[in-house]
Amino acid sequence: MQARRHPSSLQVGILDVDLCGPSIPRMLRAEGKAVHQCDSGWVPVFVDQEQSISLMSVGFLLERPDEAVVWRGPKKNALIKQFVSDVAWGQLDYLVVDTPPGTSDEHMAAVDALRPYSPLGALVITTPQAVSVGDVRRELTFCKKTGLRVIGVVENMSGFVCPHCNECTNIFSRGGGEELARHAGVPFLGSVPLDPELTRSLEEGRDFIQEFPQSPAFPVLAAIAQKILNETPVQLS
Amino acid sequence: MQARRHPSSLQVGILDVDLCGPSIPRMLRAEGKAVHQCDSGWVPVFVDQEQSISLMSVGFLLERPDEAVVWRGPKKNALIKQFVSDVAWGQLDYLVVDTPPGTSDEHMAAVDALRPYSPLGALVITTPQAVSVGDVRRELTFCKKTGLRVIGVVENMSGFVCPHCNECTNIFSRGGGEELARHAGVPFLGSVPLDPELTRSLEEGRDFIQEFPQSPAFPVLAAIAQKILNETPVQLS
Numbered sequence: 001m002q003a004r005r006h007p008s009s010l011q012v013g014i015l016d017v018d019l020c021g022p023s024i025p026r027m028l029r030a031e032g033k034a035v036h037q038c039d040s041g042w043v044p045v046f047v048d049q050e051q052s053i054s055l056m057s058v059g060f061l062l063e064r065p066d067e068a069v070v071w072r073g074p075k076k077n078a079l080i081k082q083f084v085s086d087v088a089w090g091q092l093d094y095l096v097v098d099t100p101p102g103t104s105d106e107h108m109a110a111v112d113a114l115r116p117y118s119p120l121g122a123l124v125i126t127t128p129q130a131v132s133v134g135d136v137r138r139e140l141t142f143c144k145k146t147g148l149r150v151i152g153v154v155e156n157m158s159g160f161v162c163p164h165c166n167e168c169t170n171i172f173s174r175g176g177g178e179e180l181a182r183h184a185g186v187p188f189l190g191s192v193p194l195d196p197e198l199t200r201s202l203e204e205g206r207d208f209i210q211e212f213p214q215s216p217a218f219p220v221l222a223a224i225a226q227k228i229l230n231e232t233p234v235q236l237s
Numbered sequence: 238m239q240a241r242r243h244p245s246s247l248q249v250g251i252l253d254v255d256l257c258g259p260s261i262p263r264m265l266r267a268e269g270k271a272v273h274q275c276d277s278g279w280v281p282v283f284v285d286q287e288q289s290i291s292l293m294s295v296g297f298l299l300e301r302p303d304e305a306v307v308w309r310g311p312k313k314n315a316l317i318k319q320f321v322s323d324v325a326w327g328q329l330d331y332l333v334v335d336t337p338p339g340t341s342d343e344h345m346a347a348v349d350a351l352r353p354y355s356p357l358g359a360l361v362i363t364t365p366q367a368v369s370v371g372d373v374r375r376e377l378t379f380c381k382k383t384g385l386r387v388i389g390v391v392e393n394m395s396g397f398v399c400p401h402c403n404e405c406t407n408i409f410s411r412g413g414g415e416e417l418a419r420h421a422g423v424p425f426l427g428s429v430p431l432d433p434e435l436t437r438s439l440e441e442g443r444d445f446i447q448e449f450p451q452s453p454a455f456p457v458l459a460a461i462a463q464k465i466l467n468e469t470p471v472q473l474s
Contacts, residue, residue: 020339021372065371068340068378073310076341100339102257103305104313129440134302135258141305165402171433173440196408203366203410 010093013044014055017080017110018100019069022059029205035060041086056087073105080109094232101135103142111146120232121149123189126177127157133176140184151189151231153181154224158191161216190224192217247330250281251292254317254347255337256306259296266442272297278323293324310342317346331469338372340379348383357469358386360426363414364394370413377421388426388468390418391461395428398453427461429454 016024025031028047044054126136155177181188195217201208253261262268265284281291363373392414418425432454438445
């Protein structure tokens with residue numbers, strides 16, 4: 001039987017494997033922080049006061065923030081392997097791995113490095129347009145080829161409610177993510193609307209959950225998180 | 238002295254080096270078309286009736302459109318080299334190379350393969366948010382490192398004018414592209430607004446220039462194209 005736990009007691013690691021575009025440090029207001037060495041490896045950066053969320057990103061290893069990571073595949077593969085095995089993650093309840101788009105070195109390296117830990121699966125994000133859905137269809141094929149389970153599909157940038165007149169415009173079309181999930185036989189987890197408060201939070205490293213609970217994207221993100229938690233061994237009270 | 242030519246008489250090649258997400262065939266309504274072999278190499282696909290725009294994309298080489306291109310760097314490099322040297326492009330006035338985001342194998346391979354042709358330079362696209370601007374700052378550093386001139390910076394997804402009330406919302410912030418260009422000392426070419434008619438055109442492979450000349454993105458795109466043409470040896474009448 002699992003003990004029921006409060007969400008804030010969970011230990012969550014975030015691994016940013018977007019080596020050419022490491023954006024997570026800024027989004028979590030951890031830009032410019034340093035990664036230290038300890039006996040058991042690199043110490044990730046804690047991004048909250050409770051020290052429950054730890055982050056590792058190539059952004060912490062660059063001397064200057066505008067430095068270009070001009071690396072070919074083999075070097076990227078080696079670093080991602082190190083990020084999994086040589087970081088002192090400690091005991092984690094979840095490790096969230098953020099990849100760039102595509103199905104290339106970063107993805108293969110992450111899948112290979114994480115295989116011994118039996119990952120829960122891939123959360124696949126698309127925008128509603130057919131061009132994006134096409135890319136993501138290829139990512140689903142990648143998951144199948146590499147034996148990685150698909151937790152579900154999320155549609156992002158799905159409609160925009162004008163804050164001036166409350167009318168909704170589907171700037172990037174709508175419904176492509178849901179149709180893709182149905183077609184691929186994987187769960188559809190929700191449609192996240194375009195939300196200036198969400199982009200502002202990510203832009204300024206603000207805490208969206210604390211500051212914008214009335215925002216249109218909030219209930220959708222909360223429901224998606226709950227669906228993922230529901231199928232994991234950690235029970236929340 | 239250069240002869241003055243009408244824009245429609247130009248021969249333009251488009252090379253899609255986004256190997257994991259080849260979206261151009263759909264955007265130009267060329268999905269499912271086949272690439273043939275001739276004595277001088279692969280024959281690119283003509284996407285207009287006048288046969289003035291030719292396209293090469295890995296999308297034409299896949300057996301099924303949802304096939305994942307799960308390739309590591311060296312294989313990608315080899316294909317991009319082939320796309321430049323083994324495609325029967327014919328006499329071109331312009332070759333436009335569309336890359337995925339980042340500064341990795343595709344970018345190095347394209348820069349290396351095109352170097353003998355003295356490329357005009359890189360057109361660098363960002364969205365307005367700081368996270369995106371950060372990635373693009375790294376791309377500018379990449380251009381500097383590889384000796385590739387920067388033609389200019391374009392800000393995409395820059396503000397949305399609600400079609401219901403005509404009020405503008407900066408969904409993804411605004412002005413990041415212009416500031417970046419100023420900071421890097423490269424020209425800023427313009428801000429393209431979020432425009433449902435533009436996304437619909439790309440989605441459905443429709444001819445935006447013919448069908449939506451009244452659209453908010455149209456004059457901006459035309460002005461950007463003109464600025465690029467102004468500094469090239471081809472003179473338009």
